Amino acid sequence: MGVTLDRVTHRYGGTLAVDDVSLVVQPGELIVLLGPSGCGKTTLLRIIAGLLGQSAGRAVIGDQVVDALPPNERGAGIVFQNYALFPHMTVAANVAYGLRARGAGRAAAADAVERMLRLVRMETLAKRYPRELSGGQQQRVALARTLAVSPKVLLLDEPFGALDKNLRLDMQIEVKRLQRELDVTTIMVTHDQSEALSMADRIAVMNRGRIEQFATPEDIYDAPATPFVAAFVGTTNLLRGRLAAAREGFRVELGGGALWLREASPCAGEGEVMVVVRPEQFRLDPEGAEGLAATVRMVLPHGPFIVYELSLADGSTLKVTAGRGGVAHRPGPGDAVRAALVPGARVPVFPA
Amino acid sequence: MAEAPGMPAGAARESRGSRVERWSFYAAFGVLGGAAVTLLAAPTVIVLITSFTSAYTLKFPPPGYSVRWYRALWESSPEIVAAAVLSLKVAAVATAIAVVLAVGAALALARQRAAWARILDSVFMSPLMLPLLALGLALLVLFSRLGVELSLTTLVIGHVALTAPYILRTTTASYVQLDPTLLECARALGARPWFAFRTVTLPLVAPGIAAGAFIAFMASFDNVAISLFLSDARSEVLPIRLWNIIESSLDVRAAAVSGVLIGATAVLALVMERIVGLSRHVR
Amino acid sequence: MTRGGPRPAEAWQLALPLALFFVVFVFAPLGLLGLVSAYNEPELRTMGLAQYAKFFGDAFNVNILVQTLALALKTTLLAIAIGYPLAYLYTLAPRRLQRVLLLVIVLPLLTSAVVRTFAWIVILGRLGIVNSALQTLGWIDAPLTLLYTPTAVVVALAQIEMPLMVLPVITALMNIDPNLTQASAVLGAGRWRTFWAVTLPLSVPGLLAGCLLVFAAAASAFVTQTLIGGGRHMFMPVYIYQQAIQVYNYPFAATLAVILLVSVLAVVTVVNVLGRRSRGFVHG
Ligand SMILES: Nc1ncnc2c1ncn2[C@@H]1O[C@H](COP(=O)(O)OP(=O)(O)O)[C@@H](O)[C@H]1O
Ligand SMILES: [Mg+2]
Numbered sequence: 016m017g018v019t020l021d022r023v024t025h026r027y028g029g030t031l032a033v034d035d036v037s038l039v040v041q042p043g044e045l046i047v048l049l050g051p052s053g054c055g056k057t058t059l060l061r062i063i064a065g066l067l068g069q070s071a072g073r074a075v076i077g078d079q080v081v082d083a084l085p086p087n088e089r090g091a092g093i094v095f096q097n098y099a100l101f102p103h104m105t106v107a108a109n110v111a112y113g114l115r116a117r118g119a120g121r122a123a124a125a126d127a128v129e130r131m132l133r134l135v136r137m138e139t140l141a142k143r144y145p146r147e148l149s150g151g152q153q154q155r156v157a158l159a160r161t162l163a164v165s166p167k168v169l170l171l172d173e174p175f176g177a178l179d180k181n182l183r184l185d186m187q188i189e190v191k192r193l194q195r196e197l198d199v200t201t202i203m204v205t206h207d208q209s210e211a212l213s214m215a216d217r218i219a220v221m222n223r224g225r226i227e228q229f230a231t232p233e234d235i236y237d238a239p240a241t242p243f244v245a246a247f248v249g250t251t252n253l254l255r256g257r258l259a260a261a262r263e264g265f266r267v268e269l270g271g272g273a274l275w276l277r278e279a280s281p282c283a284g285e286g287e288v289m290v291v292v293r294p295e296q297f298r299l300d301p302e303g304a305e306g307l308a309a310t311v312r313m314v315l316p317h318g319p320f321i322v323y324e325l326s327l328a329d330g331s332t333l334k335v336t337a338g339r340g341g342v343a344h345r346p347g348p349g350d351a352v353r354a355a356l357v358p359g360a361r362v363p364v365f366p367a
Numbered sequence: 368m369a370e371a372p373g374m375p376a377g378a379a380r381e382s383r384g385s386r387v388e389r390w391s392f393y394a395a396f397g398v399l400g401g402a403a404v405t406l407l408a409a410p411t412v413i414v415l416i417t418s419f420t421s422a423y424t425l426k427f428p429p430p431g432y433s434v435r436w437y438r439a440l441w442e443s444s445p446e447i448v449a450a451a452v453l454s455l456k457v458a459a460v461a462t463a464i465a466v467v468l469a470v471g472a473a474l475a476l477a478r479q480r481a482a483w484a485r486i487l488d489s490v491f492m493s494p495l496m497l498p499l500l501a502l503g504l505a506l507l508v509l510f511s512r513l514g515v516e517l518s519l520t521t522l523v524i525g526h527v528a529l530t531a532p533y534i535l536r537t538t539t540a541s542y543v544q545l546d547p548t549l550l551e552c553a554r555a556l557g558a559r560p561w562f563a564f565r566t567v568t569l570p571l572v573a574p575g576i577a578a579g580a581f582i583a584f585m586a587s588f589d590n591v592a593i594s595l596f597l598s599d600a601r602s603e604v605l606p607i608r609l610w611n612i613i614e615s616s617l618d619v620r621a622a623a624v625s626g627v628l629i630g631a632t633a634v635l636a637l638v639m640e641r642i643v644g645l646s647r648h649v650r
Numbered sequence: 651m652t653r654g655g656p657r658p659a660e661a662w663q664l665a666l667p668l669a670l671f672f673v674v675f676v677f678a679p680l681g682l683l684g685l686v687s688a689y690n691e692p693e694l695r696t697m698g699l700a701q702y703a704k705f706f707g708d709a710f711n712v713n714i715l716v717q718t719l720a721l722a723l724k725t726t727l728l729a730i731a732i733g734y735p736l737a738y739l740y741t742l743a744p745r746r747l748q749r750v751l752l753l754v755i756v757l758p759l760l761t762s763a764v765v766r767t768f769a770w771i772v773i774l775g776r777l778g779i780v781n782s783a784l785q786t787l788g789w790i791d792a793p794l795t796l797l798y799t800p801t802a803v804v805v806a807l808a809q810i811e812m813p814l815m816v817l818p819v820i821t822a823l824m825n826i827d828p829n830l831t832q833a834s835a836v837l838g839a840g841r842w843r844t845f846w847a848v849t850l851p852l853s854v855p856g857l858l859a860g861c862l863l864v865f866a867a868a869a870s871a872f873v874t875q876t877l878i879g880g881g882r883h884m885f886m887p888v889y890i891y892q893q894a895i896q897v898y899n900y901p902f903a904a905t906l907a908v909i910l911l912v913s914v915l916a917v918v919t920v921v922n923v924l925g926r927r928s929r930g931f932v933h934g
Contacts, residue, residue, distance in 0.1 A: 066551045086554040099552040103570050112566070113556035164557055385840065392841035393742075400739025403732045403816075406809055408754055410769030411761060413779060417772050426777035468668040475665035484662075491668060494676070496862065496918055498870030500887045501907035504894055505679035508686055508904065524675050531668060582760065589762040591873050595891060606764045606873070613768055613877055622772070625765040632761045636753070646752040649759070649817060 016077035016167040016200055017042045023072030025058055032058040034224035045194050045201040047211040050221030056204040060170050064093045076168055092166030096173045098157040100145035106156050107141040113164035131159040151182045171203040187214055208248045220244045242365050245291040252333055255367055258288040271328025272307035274356055279364040287367040294336040296360040299352050306355030311346045411629055418626030436623035450608040458587035461526035466580050469531045473538035492532045499529055503596035517599040525593040530583035537648045541575025578648035581639050687904035701905035718869055718886040719913060725868035726861050728808035729815040737819035759813040767874045770806040798880030806878045811867045815860035822856025858925040862918055869914050886910045
């Protein structure tokens with residue numbers, strides 16, 4: 016079942032937490048609300064779950080406007096950031112809770128509990144109490160508990176925030192597997208862009224209560240709609256410059272040098288602009304004449320690739336990544352180099 | 368493991384002044400605190416020992432030991448037993464009523480930040496600060512103005528006012544610590560408010576309520592200031608009976624009654640500590 | 651508007667029964683008490699301030715009030731002197747010992763005050779442990795009169811009400827960020843300096859809360875005052891009891907009660923105001 020938000024706004028007293036958000040989520044889709052802490056993600060999720068009444072706008076689940084429904088009649092399952100497992104109940108009782116609340120008998124609930132625990136691979140720990148579980152296990156129980164009531168929509172609030180790095184990856188795969196297996200419409204909240212990029216069918220990037228861009232991970236990464244999206248997703252260089260039309264495209268003067276672009280979008284007018292170049296869209300050329308003249312300030316080996324921090328002629332800094340192998344002569348701090356665009360790089364240009 | 372190269376031969380020592388300073392600090396607090404613990408516990412222990420005296424006086428240390436005064440209490444002191452029964456009855460009824468009233472108030476006020484809620488809360492807690500004697504007299508005046516005869520009911524009413532704050536305090540503290548997302552979670556899982564209250568709120572707050580009820584019960588059982596004014600001529604509660612005995616005759620049975628009360632209190636407190644973690648709720 | 655818990659509109663209704671109870675059985679009677687104190691004679695015929703004039707016109711009466719407040723003040727100070735080190739010792743103790751200590755502190759609070767007063771009679775009596783110890787040591791020949799003295803009342807009350815002082819102080823001490831005392835130590839302060847300059851000031855809110863409880867309890871400790879103080883040392887609570895139950899002079903008893911109530915409330919209010927200042931100071 017899909018979810019539609021229509022011009023939803025929420026204020027806490029005077030503070031605007033969610034500002035005129037409209038969003039259409041397709042049935043079976045996994046979308047991620049991505050944004051910095053405090054941008055209104057949790058608020059939006061709680062509005063959908065019915066835990067919070069929005070100040071304005073409508074929420075639709077399936078083909079029903081649900082604004083008048085209390086949480087227990089919405090069919091939205093929510094997994095909280097801190098899992099919110101009932102501390103006085105066993106794992107089995109936690110998972111059975113939703114079914115019991117709906118009046119299911121002991122036997123029926125027990126069946127469902129068994130099925131759910133098997134689904135999240137926790138069947139051996141049914142008798143444990145939450146405090147006797149690790150973070151990842153608690154997470155699985157919280158998922159099982161929510162999924163046990165067969166929610167029409169699954170809402171996940173920063174589900175992996177409390178897990179350490181290795182466990183996080185396992186749980187991301189697990190959640191994605193469950194979501195596919197059950198084909199449940201899912202809205203997940205995170206402030207971790209790599210998590211969003213790896214898990215989402217589509218990402219809604221939020222900033223200050225607004226949705227800046229709602230698109231596939233590829234588009235979010237390659238064609239950010241705003242400088243905010245560009246800066247928030249992935250590492251990037253935000254470069255101020257002057258755009259001018261040139262032979263076969265455009266020329267941007269910046270950092271005491273110039274770059275040639277085949278196309279300039281979304282802004283094609285001449286004048287002050289902001290150019291967004293990802294570090295991997297530059298290549299270092301020690302001898303060449305093309306690109307921006309720079310001096311290497313620092314070299315940070317980062318596993319499979321190396322990050323160079325350069326300073327340009329006007330003193331501004333530039334990050335560039337290059338593969339580990341290939342370069343016969345690796346520049347060191349103090350070396351003069353040239354940073355040129357990789358051929359075919361799509362570089363967004365925004366009005367400054 | 369190989370020793371790290373370049374290690375100095377000796378280790379630096381703490382200076383003498385610093386050692387004296389540290390030592391004097393812990394010695395001072397150890398001695399003073401230890402003395403306080405002794406002072407806190409010793410009188411009770413002394414009464415307990417005295418209650419097993421074989422003599423007719425409260426001489427300490429007792430010249431000999433026996434359980435004669437306990438036997439005297441059990442066999443030939445019907446008025447004391449009656450007073451104890453009355454006290455138990457009053458404390459039980461007053462605590463039960465106070466639990467209903469105070470738990471409701473705690474649920475209403477615990478999460479409210481508004482000024483009216485804070486004020487109401489301190490109003491409800493005020494019997495802990497007021498001279499209860501004044502409240503006892505005030506209630507006596509009220510009942511006599513209204514033409515209400517003193518009875519078990521009037522006594523219980525006075526005791527509800529004095530017990531409610533204890534229950535309000537512990538219940539509020541437990542409820543504030545209850546993670547609100549647990550309730551939201553219950554609601555989102557399909558629980559109606561009453562079901563969520565019964566299955567999540569109540570079980571998690573229950574230890575606080577129980578601890579408060581226990582403290583309230585003991586406070587009621589021990590109360591003199593209010594009972595002094597509100598019990599009718601026939602019904603005398605245990606602490607007043609005991610007060611009378613001590614004031615008039617220094618009867619050694621008073622030591623036996625004390626012994627029973629001390630033992631019962633200690634046992635009940637330990638049981639409550641086990642079940643609900645009493646001491647956590649007192650702070 | 652939150653839909654998770656009870657909505658504010660429903661929530662306050664749960665406080666109604668207790669509020670109603672307090673209006674009828676606490677405020678109405680206290681108001682009535684004030685009213686009764688404003689009658690000139692025990693038969694409640696004419697209204698006026700005769701009772702108050704009588705109270706403040708007679709040095710005997712005023713002295714009883716002063717003695718009562720002085721008793722409460724001395725008791726409070728003694729309770730601080732004994733209770734504070736105990737509270738601090740608690741924070742130094744290892745966890746297991748803390749549980750035991752807390753029980754030792756809480757148990758007396760739950761034990762009948764009559765019983766604990768009786769304990770002091772046993773201790774201070776002519777045949778009590780103090781006299782027998784002094785006699786065994788040969789320091790005295792005949793037993794001393796320790797009971798029925800003002801000092802005995804202060805000592806007994808301080809011991810009896812001490813838990814009321816210790817518990818809030820423990821709470822305050824436990825709430826102090828350990829980084830603060832550690833910072834003090836790293837900056838070169840010794841244990842004593844750290845205690846006086848950091849720990850003690852930060853525990854002031856708990857100390858004040860404890861003072862309030864002890865003061866109020868000591869001022870109205872009918873049982874201990876009568877049993878340890880004996881007949882010769884009169885304090886306000888006994889006086890109220892006598893006037894009401896033995897003399898049937900309700901207006902005067904009510905006046906005494908109002909005066910005691912107002913005195914205690916005044917102290918509580920002043921200390922509360924101080925407390926709010928100190929809390930502001932603690933939380934920056
Ligand atoms: N209960 C509340 N009362 C007042 N303001 C709140 C409340 N909850 C959140 N806010 C504010 O609303 C904004 C959005 O909060 P939230 O939705 O929790 O953000 P996120 O989940 O994206 O970190 C923040 O500025 C936050 O301070
Ligand atoms: Mg959040």
